[in-house]
Amino acid sequence: MFQKILIANRGEIAVRIIRACRNMGIRSVAVYSKEDKNSLHVQLADQRICIGEGPARNSYLNMERIVTAALNMGADAIHPGFGFLSENADFVRLCEKNGLTFIGPKAEVIDSMGNKSHARKTMMEAGVPVVPGTKEPVYDAETGISLAEEIGYPVMIKASSGGGGKGMRVAKSADEFEFQFNMAQRESANAFGDDTMYIEKFIENPRHVEIQVMGDKFGNVVALGERDCSVQRNHQKLIEESPSPAINDEIRNAMNRDAVLAAKTVNYTNAGTIEFILDPKGTYYFMEMNTRIQVEHGVTEMVTGTDLIIEQIRIAMGEPLSFNQEGIRLNGHAIECRINAEIPEKNFMPSPGVVKHLHLPAGNGVRVDTALYTGYRIPSEYDSMIAKVIVHAPDRNAAIQKMRSALDEMVIMGVDTNLDFQYQIMRNPEFCAGNADTGFIERMLRLD
Structure with missing residues (x-):
C-alpha cells in the first residue's frame, strides 16, 4: 500500500486523483506553480509544494523539481494525470532511478507506443488493422512525396511524436505535398523536438x-x-x-x-x-x-x-x-x-x-x-x-x-x-x- 502519492499535474485531473487517494486512505501531495497557488487541487491535498514559476516548462514540465519534491515530501509514488509528463519515458526512468513508483506503464512501452511510426509498425506485425501508409519513418519531403504517390492521395502527414493535433497536415495532391510536409515537420520540431514524420492514407469523413x-x-x-x-x-x-x-x-x-x-x-x-x-x-x-x-x-x-x-x-x-x-x-x-x-x-x-x-x-x-x-x-x-x-x-x-x-x-x-x-x-x-x-x-x- 502506498502511504503518500504526489500528483504531478494541476486542475480537474489533479482534484480527481486527490479524491481517489482519499477514498483509498492514501495521503496526497500537490505540486503547483506560483500562478496556481490558490488552485483547488492545492487546497484539497494533504500537503503541497511549489515547484516554480507559471509557465509549464518552469514547473509542471520540470522533471527534476517534481522528483525532488516527491523525495522531500516522502512520497512513494507519482501520478502524472494526463498531459505534461504523463507520456514522457525519461520522466518514468527518473522516477524509477530515485525509488519512486510511476503510476503508469513502463518507460520502454511509452517509448514504443509514443513514437507513432514505430507503433504503426508494431501493430502491423501483430495483425491489428492499420491505416495504409508508411512502415518506416520519413525525414524529408522528397522521400515523402514518392511514398505518397504509392499510397494514393489524399494523405495525412503526421508527426511521429505528435499529439493534440500538432504536426498533422493533409495533402490532397502532389502539388501541395511539399508545403504541407514542411509545415507539419516544422510544427513537430517546435512542439516535440522531433522532426520524424510518417504518412498514411487520409480517411475522409471518419x-x-x-x-x-x-x-x-x-x-x-x-x-x-x-x-x-x-x-x-x-x-x-x-x-x-x-x-x-x-x-x-x-x-x-x-x-x-x-x-x-x-x-x-x-x-x-x-x-x-x-x-x-x-x-x-x-x-x-x-x-x-x-x-x-x-x-x-x-x-x-x-x-x-x-x-x-x-x-x-x-x-x-x-x-x-x-x-x-x-x-x-x-x-x-x-x-x-x-x-x-x-x-x-x-x-x-x-x-x-x-x-x-x-x-x-x-x-x-x-x-x-x-x-x-x-x-x-x-x-x-x-x-x-x-x-x-x-x-x-x-x-x-x-x-x-x-x-x-x-x-x-x-x-x-x-x-x-x-x-x-x-x-x-x-x-x-x-x-x-x-x-x-x-x-x-x-x-x-x-x-x-
Whole structure:
C-alpha cells in the first residue's frame, strides 16, 4: 500500500486523483506553480509544494523539481494525470532511478507506443488493422512525396511524436505535398523536438472511436468498451460518448479484441487507450495508443461502474485487476462535454479571468469534474479546459436530454465559455441522429 502519492499535474485531473487517494486512505501531495497557488487541487491535498514559476516548462514540465519534491515530501509514488509528463519515458526512468513508483506503464512501452511510426509498425506485425501508409519513418519531403504517390492521395502527414493535433497536415495532391510536409515537420520540431514524420492514407469523413484498456502486472488485459470522440475541432475533442452510435455489437467485439491484442503485444500495464478511426463503410483501423489516463475516462466509468484512477493506483501497487473481461458490461449511455474558457465567436480565443459566480448542475446521473470555484482566477498559461460535464442515462436520447438540462443549469460568470456552443451541438439534428463524424464541427460552423 502506498502511504503518500504526489500528483504531478494541476486542475480537474489533479482534484480527481486527490479524491481517489482519499477514498483509498492514501495521503496526497500537490505540486503547483506560483500562478496556481490558490488552485483547488492545492487546497484539497494533504500537503503541497511549489515547484516554480507559471509557465509549464518552469514547473509542471520540470522533471527534476517534481522528483525532488516527491523525495522531500516522502512520497512513494507519482501520478502524472494526463498531459505534461504523463507520456514522457525519461520522466518514468527518473522516477524509477530515485525509488519512486510511476503510476503508469513502463518507460520502454511509452517509448514504443509514443513514437507513432514505430507503433504503426508494431501493430502491423501483430495483425491489428492499420491505416495504409508508411512502415518506416520519413525525414524529408522528397522521400515523402514518392511514398505518397504509392499510397494514393489524399494523405495525412503526421508527426511521429505528435499529439493534440500538432504536426498533422493533409495533402490532397502532389502539388501541395511539399508545403504541407514542411509545415507539419516544422510544427513537430517546435512542439516535440522531433522532426520524424510518417504518412498514411487520409480517411475522409471518419469516426474517431477508442477503446479503454487496463492491464496488470500478471498479464491480464481487459477492454472496457469504446468511446466515440468524433466531435472535434482542429483535432481537439469536444464531446465523447459511450457506447458509440456508429458501431454494432459485431464491430464492437472485434475492436475490443484488437485493442486487447494491441496491449498484450507490448506487455502493457496500467491504463491506456487504443484509438481507431472508422470509415463510412464500418471498417476500422488502428491510429495510435495513448499510454495514460484520458481526459474522457469518466465516460467509461459511468457506463461500466468502475473507478479507473483507483484501478491505476492498485495496479501500480502490484495488485491484479479487480475485474475480468466477462465482468465488463456497458450499462446505459454516457456523454461528456468539455467546457472551455474560450470565445467561440472569436475563433475560440481563450478567455482567462476571474470566476465571479459559479453554479454547477447536479442530480441523478450528472457529474461535473472541475477545479473551479467562485473567485478563482483562470490563468492564461495553461489549457483552456475548465470543466467536464458528464451525464448517464438509460439510452442515448435520454442522455442527450439530460446533457441539455445540465448545460442549461450550469452558470459560469466572469469569463466567456463554450457552454452555449455545446448546447447548440446537443440540439443539432446531425448529432442527435448519431451521424457526427470528425468533420461535423467544421460543417456546423460553415452553416452558421
